[in-house]
Amino acid sequence: xxxxxxxxxxxxxxxxxWRAYVQSGTDEDYVAARKATTAxxxxxxxxxxxxxx
Numbered sequence: 923x924x925x926x927x928x929x930x931x932x933x934x935x936x937x938x939x940w941r942a943y944v945q946s947g948t949d950e951d952y953v954a955a956r957k958a959t960t961a962x963x964x965x966x967x968x969x970x971x972x973x974x975x
Contacts, residue, residue, distance in 0.1 A: 939957075959972060
């Protein structure tokens with residue numbers, strides 16, 4: 923995700939990657955989900971917001 927991503931883009935990416943991980947269960951999807959979640963949290967997005975899809 924680009925450094926200039928908006929809050930909504932970060933939130934969407936975090937949600938999308940977690941859904942992909944839940945469906946696949948692969949290590950690669952887990953790493954992508956963690957990376958997206960960390961970026962979202964650094965932007966002030968809570969885990970609760972990410973979970974509330």
